Amino acid sequence: MADKVSVVLPDGSKKEYSAGMAISQILRDFNQALAKGALATFLNGRMVDLSEKVQEDSEIKIINFDSEEGKEIFWHSTSHVMAQAVQDLFPGVKLAIGPPIKGGFYYDFDTQKSFEPEDLARIELRMKEIVKQNHPFKRRELAKSEAEEIFRQKGENYKLEILSELEEDRVVLYQHDDFVDLCRGPHVPATGVIKNFKLLSIAGAYWKGSEKNPMLQRIYGISFATKDELDQYLKRMEEMKRRDHRVVGKELELFSISDEVGPGLVLWHPKGAMIRRIIEDFWVEEHQKHGYQLIYTPHVARLHLWERSGHTGFYQEYMYSPMQVEDEHYQLKPMNCPFHILIYKSKLRSYRDLPLKLAELGACYRYERSGVLQGLFRVRGFTMDDAHIFCKREQLEEEVIKLLDFSLSMLKTLSFEKYQIFLSTRPDKSIGEEKNWEKAQDALRLALEKQELEFEVDEGGGAFYGPKIDLKIEDVMGRPHQCTTIQFDFNIPERFDLSFVDSDGNFHRPIMIHRALLGSLERFFGVLIEHYGGAFPLWLSPVQVRVMPITDEQNSYSAEIESRLKEEGFRVERDDRNEKINYKIRKAEKEKIPYMFIVGKKEVQDKNVSVRRHKKGDLGRFDLDEIIQKLKEEVKNKTVQPVAI
């Protein structure tokens, strides 16, 4: 072995060190300040601990908290510290797994005791001690049999199960203080690094995610490199709570879900219904522009229809039980497609009719297990902004491009410009000819590429009846929400024996695309509420202007303004209660009404209004015609105020 090794340092420079020197030492020599923030390193592209020794000519790159890898390492190490704290405080608790996740980490434990919120504080205290003691994380590679012996002695049967599934002969353990865990690593150098953490919640989780396995107790947590980041995170959590559509929906009287009606069934209150109506009008207008024909279909149909469509087979678990009417069974619809198909089938179709686009805001009912319901995000009765496109195979790609454009422009208007796109391909269990699948998948892929849209491929993630594109929008808080879906269906056209006469005079089977752009109006509304934090842009606001006289001397003038605004097509309210103007302003601000028109003596005299904008404050005095013009522009342009978080 050479005495000296040549090391390429993070800045690209080269330097010689004696072989066997630890990376941490080399980094300290390289740059004290940078070394301090290092959690681990890439050694020749391989993620390793800082304690790893350099034995050959190498390249070193620092991993710090700012990178994905850094966060994962940091969170993973925090989960080890938490697990130790839990075992210290509650002897006998068994360890399952404790990985880092998107936003933090968790650890699953098996114990008779059920953790309570107060326990989190105790665990945090113990964690603080462990952090203070600054135990180094020690890596140890050993034979699998040795590791098995260690965990057998500790009675860690979940670890033994994991070990038994590993193919390698040698495995890695990490130890800090007296806590040992099976772990590939790397880890932060010592527990002292993890100063800023917070345990967030306790939840049940099945071992390996399967309902057949025992239920474990999971503790979620988060940690950061600096206190600032942790504070910011906690602030963001607060903000998310404040924006929760269930909270805002109640405060602003947008919707409710009543016990007496049933879980997952939404009552749209006047203000929420107003917003929905505006979105629907917009939707209808856009669909007509894009060559769709609007239809209406019933909420129930003979069970037979659902048998023919195949839903009673593959979709039964999500369907409400059928109801009996005059010895016939009827089924509440979980989807709209069979109806649309029957409209397609109502007459002989020619290639000249294609692509035929039938659209409907169709109310569907699906049985969702009680535990999964969540505000407007997950309900049992919802309205799909559904459409079905019947076309020839050659039209596929063009139709998908049109769909993507349509969806993205609509979402842009509703102020969603960030999204993730997924292309899901053929699953193992599926129907249809291979060549159809390939053509359809190619069409989807080509369309995405032509539009220069980035996407991820979810291999085998398609429905059994066809491949699909899913689009998730990202809200201001950076959370993704399932939105647009574009799905091919090779199943239903077969089952209903769909056909059209092509230019060659022969019958052919059309391709069918199911698509929803907003997904469901309920969920989309929930997303919108949180995205805007309840402060809807002017064009969507259920109340756009509130006129507020300062004293009752201005009541008649304010009534004049109110009726003028109404004539101009605005949604107006007047607050002529016997209250101080500050009180009225406070009310209007809390209700997030975009514009407040304040009229006092001066305004009556000069025949104008004082205008106050929600969140911005006083804009000064305006001539009524002038401000009406301004607001009309704002509505017409569907202007969105910056949606700050």
Next chain:
RNA sequence: GCCGAUGUAGCUCAACGGUAGAGCAACUGAUUUGUAAUCAGUAGGUUGGAGGUUCGAUUCCUCUCAUCGGCUCCA
């Protein structure tokens, strides 16, 4: 569905074995007010529902319903 937590006035929360209390909202009155809460008064609850323990239950127990956080799944 499963695990855990929660459920008190329209809303936010308090009380805790001795038949519930505040703030806001509502209503009434006074006040006539200039850019985020004027004052006073009135009314409002079989403490989610059912059963049990007890002289007595909002409080303890059982069941049930719903909500919340997850597991899983999806529009």
